[in-house]
Amino acid sequence: QQSELNSFLWTIKRDPPSYFFGTIHVPYTRVWDFIPENSKKAFQQSHIVYFELDLTDPYTISALTSCQLLPQGENLQDVLPHDIYHRLKQHLEYVKLMMPSWMTPDQRGKGLYADYLFNAIAGNWERKRPVWVMLMVNSLTEVDIKSRGVPVLDLYLAQEAERLRKQTGAVEKVEEQCHPLNGLNFSQV
Helix, strand or coil: CHHHHCCCEEEECCCCCEEEECCCCCEHHHHHHHCCHHHHHHHHHCCEEEECCCCCCHHHHHHHHHHCECCCCCCHHHHCCHHHHHHHHHHHHHHHHHHHHHCCHHHHHCCCCHHHHHHHHHCCHHHECHHHHHHHHHCCCHHHHHCCCCCEHHHHHHHHHHHCCCEEEECCCHHHHHHHHHCCCCCCC
């Protein structure tokens, strides 16, 4: 009973009912076993599923990538204080060196290589805006690297919805998430 009360699932009483489920951006394997059955059942019974963003849409992924970039001609070295830029560069060199030891045998068995993974996460980092570099650095930890290749909960549910041939959509556009972050000034970041 208590676990269902704490399920992050809200029901909108109408015919048919609608549901609102709060997700977090972590690999689904970290939370899936703790999601109560009422939430899983609501998802299974739903015919239409809306997500924060449509993470299965190539345009969404491309727009997310583009919005992270500094204006044309600018590099991170131009906008960060020299000492912070130097420390960041050293840290990324350390991460690149450590990444092979952080990867799991399962990841290697699936053909995931440390250099490929590093470039997928940190590639073009010198062209990214500071706020996005900060978020990127926060995800370059051993724990996060070990879970790469496992979709976050939102993406897992979107992939399941597609597999089950549910109608899908998004409640936000990339720009609605991107512009507020890009609007933070350097001291806020």
